[in-house]
Structure formats: structure tokens, C-alpha cells
Amino acid sequence: MINYSEKIPNNVDLGRDRILQRALEHWQPAFLGWWYDMGPTESRTYDVYLRTAISVEPDGWAQFDYVKMPDYRWGIFLQPRDEQRQVSFGTHKGQPAWQEVPGEYRSTLRRIIVTQGDTEPASVEQQKMLGLSCPSLYDLRNIFQVNVEEGRHLWAMVYLLHRYFGRDGREEAEALLARRSGDTDNPRILGAFNEPTPDWLAFYMFTFFTDRDGKFQLCALAESGFDPLSRTCRFMLTEEAHHMFVGETGVGRIIQRTCEVMKEHNVEDPSDVRALGVIDLQTIQKYLNFHYSVTLDLYGSDVSSNAANYFTSGLKGRFRETKLEDDHVLADASYPVSEVLDGKIITKNIPALTALNERLRDDYIDEIADGVSRWQRVIDQAGISFRLTLPHKGFHREIGNFAGHFISIDGQVLLEEAWKKHEFEWLPSSKDYEFVQSLMTGRVAEPGKFANWIAPPLRGINNNPLNFEYVRFN
Numbered sequence: 001m002i003n004y005s006e007k008i009p010n011n012v013d014l015g016r017d018r019i020l021q022r023a024l025e026h027w028q029p030a031f032l033g034w035w036y037d038m039g040p041t042e043s044r045t046y047d048v049y050l051r052t053a054i055s056v057e058p059d060g061w062a063q064f065d066y067v068k069m070p071d072y073r074w075g076i077f078l079q080p081r082d083e084q085r086q087v088s089f090g091t092h093k094g095q096p097a098w099q100e101v102p103g104e105y106r107s108t109l110r111r112i113i114v115t116q117g118d119t120e121p122a123s124v125e126q127q128k129m130l131g132l133s134c135p136s137l138y139d140l141r142n143i144f145q146v147n148v149e150e151g152r153h154l155w156a157m158v159y160l161l162h163r164y165f166g167r168d169g170r171e172e173a174e175a176l177l178a179r180r181s182g183d184t185d186n187p188r189i190l191g192a193f194n195e196p197t198p199d200w201l202a203f204y205m206f207t208f209f210t211d212r213d214g215k216f217q218l219c220a221l222a223e224s225g226f227d228p229l230s231r232t233c234r235f236m237l238t239e240e241a242h243h244m245f246v247g248e249t250g251v252g253r254i255i256q257r258t259c260e261v262m263k264e265h266n267v268e269d270p271s272d273v274r275a276l277g278v279i280d281l282q283t284i285q286k287y288l289n290f291h292y293s294v295t296l297d298l299y300g301s302d303v304s305s306n307a308a309n310y311f312t313s314g315l316k317g318r319f320r321e322t323k324l325e326d327d328h329v330l331a332d333a334s335y336p337v338s339e340v341l342d343g344k345i346i347t348k349n350i351p352a353l354t355a356l357n358e359r360l361r362d363d364y365i366d367e368i369a370d371g372v373s374r375w376q377r378v379i380d381q382a383g384i385s386f387r388l389t390l391p392h393k394g395f396h397r398e399i400g401n402f403a404g405h406f407i408s409i410d411g412q413v414l415l416e417e418a419w420k421k422h423e424f425e426w427l428p429s430s431k432d433y434e435f436v437q438s439l440m441t442g443r444v445a446e447p448g449k450f451a452n453w454i455a456p457p458l459r460g461i462n463n464n465p466l467n468f469e470y471v472r473f474n
């Protein structure tokens, strides 16, 4: 269970670690200050029907109730320790998992934790304004749930910094509250977390694509030989699942509504579809292309000696490391990686250790493809011939082997000029953004009502009906 009697709810016996407790209590007001500044606009007094973690056991850890978001019990929840756990990969394979930071890996580990931690407040900042244009109370409650949990993920990383990294850790924890998404002087660390999330279609795409990057990074860190990081990430993953659910069903419901309207009025031309107040499938495809490509960049360079070091050192594993059947050392293994050579995309085998970013990206792509095929089913079931597709991996990339090349949506290497000619057939134009924005001018706040451009979900939250008052504005 989680101890809620303390100022900072936790299951790490915080009350017995005075130094850590003082550090975190010092950080807490700064966090709240950040939340007031950068959390959801105008939401301070709302009562939101939120899920709060009360236990870290896999079954029944959550409790639902109305909460004012600034009163949300952010805290420190780690998966229980497995005393037998060992480092399961790299050169330390077979040693007992580390309970303290190995000195030689201190700065690398700190960097990994800071980079993960930085994404958490970033997405809250990116989504700050969306509450003002929500398509329903159900959706409003969901975005707020995502936001408070991203806040808690920040707490999770800050706990590790405070507990294991002394003064530099405390400084990094402060810097996490100082950077701002999209800021020119002090931006967030990773590119996708500085992109705007201007509307709800972008939000659902973000939670489907970019929160899923979060899942894959957390899965890789959950394999870490540094046990406190592993246990922290394991619990974060239980929260992440909901974020991806919000994204997948959100996009799915938009597609469903568009298809319904197309069928009802027997229209297919995008401008006719738009005239009926729903988002045309072509625009949905362009948003998909954008979010997919910027998220692929988050995995880093295809060939990376850092990735090799993280693995060899036992700090960051592969997706489902312990379930994989190989030697977990990879000294002799190879892995296929693509690159552009003489105007063509070629694939070659490189040492598997340096290809670990690419491998994680490929695991991610597999899961993304499954989700996209579930969206496709909605279109197929409506009897519409449109096909949603994933762009080529090299399309619109800024990091790795494809950076600096102009790859078309279907994997042709183009000259810049030719690529630019097609740019807005593939990516949303400012006109497309304007159109989507025009549908989302105000908030739909009547219980049970949904904006015209999105279908209601199949069921409500925690078995409540769709017309439940998920948010009270007071």
C-alpha cells in the first residue's frame, strides 16, 4: 500500500529518510508553482473525477473520486522489490541488481533519468490550453488524468535524482521545472516535446504515438540493472497504459464519426466532408504522418555508441529483455540498419550493440502498426475504401541516417525541391491546422454531449455512464 498519511504519499518509507524527505519537501512547492503556471489553464478549482494510485499491486491499485488537481496526491510509488533480481544483460549479467548507483555509471545514469524526466512536464505544458476546447466532459477528464499522471512521473524521476545523486541531482530536479516546451532559450531536451499540440486531434495522436515512445523507453529502463530505476519505471508503465488508451480510442472515435457522416451524406471529397463539420480522413492521415515521424526521432541515431554503452553497462535493456532468447550480451550479434547511399536506401547489417536504438524503434513500429490496423478496421467496417498507411521509416526524419535526406512517404529518395512540392500532401499545412482548429472553438461541457467531430466512447470511466459529470467547473 501507499502511505498517504505523510505529506508526500509514498511506499519508500520516506518518513525514515530525513535528508531525502527535506529535499523533496523543498522541491514540492516549486513543483506546485510550476503546476499553477504550466498545468491546465483555468483548472485550479475544478472537481475532476480522477483515479489516484492507492497501492502498487497489479490488481486494484486505483481509487476514483473528485479531486481538485492541485490537491492530487502526487507521490513516490515503486513496484515492490524482488530480492532475487539480477542484472540480466551486458557485462554485469548475473550480478545482483544494484541498489545504489555504481560510481562509474553515475553521470550516465543521471543523464538517462533527466532525459526521461524532462518529457513528463513537457507534455503537460504542450497540452496546457486544450481543456478550453474539449469535445466532452469525458475527454476533459481524460486529459486531466493524463496531465496529473505526467506530473507524477516527474515526481518519480525527481525522487531518483534526490535520493541517489546528491547535490547534482537536486540541481537537475530544479532544472526540470525551469525548462519550457517550445521555449527558444530554455527548451525541453527532446524535439517532439517542443512541438505544439494545438488541437485535440494532435493530442490524441500525441498520446498514441509519443506516449507510446514513453512506454518503450520505460520498458527498456524497467530492465535496468539499477534496481530503483527499474522499480520506478515498472509502476509508471501501469499509468502509461491509460495514456495510450486515450490516444488510440480518441483517434478511433474521430475516424468513426467521420465515416458515419461520410456514409450518411454519401460524400467522399475532403472538402464535402469538412463542410459537414468533421475531419476528413486525408487530414487524419497527415497528422498521423507528422506524429509518427517526429516520434521516431525520439529513439535517437540508428547507429549509436551511447546505446551500446547503456546496454553493455547494464543501464538500459531492450524491449522485453528477459523474455528474449539470446545471450543478452550481443558481442557477436548483428542487426539490419538502413541508410541512404548514392540516392538509394540500402540496408546493411551492423553490430547489434550499436543498433539498439534502431531495434527499439522497430519494436515500437510493430506495435504502432497494430494500432493503425485497428483504426483501419473502423474505416473498413463503414465500407469506405480509404487506406491509412504508415509512412516509410525515413520520411521527415531529423535524427539518424535519414536526417538531411528527403525521403518521400513511400520511401523514395528525392531532391529537396521535389520533396517540398509534395510536403503538404504529406504533412498538415497551416490551412489544415486552421480547419481542425475551427472545429474546436469552444468547450462541450454538458454531461453526455459530444462535439460533432468525434463519436462517443463505448463506455464511461470506472463503469459510470457517458452522461456522468466527469468534471465539475464550480
Ligand SMILES: [Fe+2]
Binding pocket: 120, 149, 150, 153, 214, 240
Ligand atoms: Fe509519462
Ligand SMILES: [Fe+2]
Binding pocket: 150, 211, 214, 240, 243
Ligand atoms: Fe504518458
